[in-house]
């Protein structure tokens with residue numbers, strides 16, 4: 238698989254940097270724990286130019302899982318997707334140093350098929366909720382861009398496991414996919430990824446039929462998790478319509494998870510919900526790989542006196558802890 242995908246990527250992406258030779262594992266100092274530094278690798282086939290991932294993380298662990306990660310298999314090496322077949326096959330060896338990681342892995346297993354978010358993105362989210370529960374950081378759990386409900390499910394399970402009582406969870410989505418992008422969203426990566434016509438790039442609140450899923454997936458997952466129905470609030474529709482209304486009803490937010498991909502899908506919730514996040518709460522930005530997201534977040538904080546520290550979770554997820 239690795240050789241094939243590397244060759245195909247090389248054909249379609251001739252200008253990409255050449256991967257450095259793999260380190261000789263037997264020569265690496267282990268001290269009982271093998272260390273494995275992945276070299277820079279090319280994007281897998283199907284990813285647009287510019288998506289070369291620098292798999293810069295130094296993985297520590299029992300070894301076999303990471304040694305079995307085929308070289309050139311770029312995506313799981315730099316952004317470990319929990320449902321990638323290679324990661325799944327080696328799941329028993331996957332340890333990334335999270336608090337209660339075996340419990341977190343149980344949560345992640347239960348959202349199989351319901352999320353696009355990486356292992357680190359989901360594990361961090363679980364830990365942020367755990368932290369809020371254990372440290373008494375009050376407020377609701379909120380996601381903008383709930384899609385099939387995987388992150389909502391992680392919040393729910395972590396809340397039930399670590400908390401004394403279920404909190405209010407808010408899931409926002411059109412449940413019919415992304416709306417049209419605006420000019421700020423458009424760059425070469427965006428064009429290569431979404432392949433839209435000019436007609437579809439007018440910023441209209443009409444679906445472009447990308448990342449679309451009905452709310453039944455979310456509802457089914459939350460039923461399986463047995464989260465109380467009266468503690469889940471689904472805000473169905475375009476954020477531009479639903480968020481200003483919901484902002485009047487939501488008082489405090491402990492975790493605000495932004496995953497709407499597009500410029501306006503960040504501008505709107507930041508304007509209406511950022512001030513609801515309590516000091517010590519978390520703001521998760523899922524789409525740092527997208528220009529529209531970076532522009533919206535940067536502009537928002539420029540108006541607020543400067544960019545806070547962005548904690549990197551994976552290739553695209555960033556987290557801000559609201560200052561006290």
Ligand SMILES: C[S@@+](CC[C@H](N)C(=O)[O-])C[C@H]1O[C@@H](n2cnc3c(N)ncnc32)[C@H](O)[C@@H]1O
Nearest residue numbers: 352353382384388410411414415475476497502
């Ligand atoms: C990448 S998906 C979210 C992935 C999800 N958080 C997960 O766990 O996999 C982006 C979602 O945001 C929604 N979305 C983006 N912009 C929106 C908007 N302006 N209004 C409503 N929904 C929006 C899309 O419908 C889509 O379901």
